[in-house]
Amino acid sequence: MNTxxxxxxxxxxxxSGKEKGKRGKILSVDPKKGMVVLEGINMVKCHTKPRRQGETGGIIEREGALRACKVMRVCPKCDKPTRPAHKLLENGAKATVCKHCGETL
Structure with a gap:
C-alpha cells in the first residue's frame, strides 16, 4: 500500500510546471499511481460523444491529474506551504504537524 x-x-x-504557485483544493487522490487532482488546476479538454439519444456531445473542460510529488500541503493556520512532520501525542496517537507553526494539520 502506497501512502x-x-x-x-x-x-x-x-x-513546478506550468501551474507553478497556484493553489487549489484536492478533489481526489490515487495513491497507487501517485497522482492527485486539484480544483481548477491543470485544466484539460475532453472531446465527448453523445452516448444516449438526446444527449449532447462537445468539448468539456475538466481537471487533469498531477503527480503528488509536485504539490505541497498548505497549513490552514499560517497559510504557508509546509512539509508535514509527524509527532506523537500524549495519548499515543500520531499527528501530522506544520513545520512552521507547529499546528496539527
Whole structure:
C-alpha cells in the first residue's frame, strides 16, 4: 500500500510546471499511481460523444491529474506551504504537524 503526504480535501500549492504557485483544493487522490487532482488546476479538454439519444456531445473542460510529488500541503493556520512532520501525542496517537507553526494539520 502506497501512502501520500496529501489527502482529499486539503489545500495544496503546485511546486513546478506550468501551474507553478497556484493553489487549489484536492478533489481526489490515487495513491497507487501517485497522482492527485486539484480544483481548477491543470485544466484539460475532453472531446465527448453523445452516448444516449438526446444527449449532447462537445468539448468539456475538466481537471487533469498531477503527480503528488509536485504539490505541497498548505497549513490552514499560517497559510504557508509546509512539509508535514509527524509527532506523537500524549495519548499515543500520531499527528501530522506544520513545520512552521507547529499546528496539527
Amino acid at each position: 501520500l503526504h496529501v489527502k482529499k480535501g486539503d489545500t495544496a500549492v503546485v511546486l
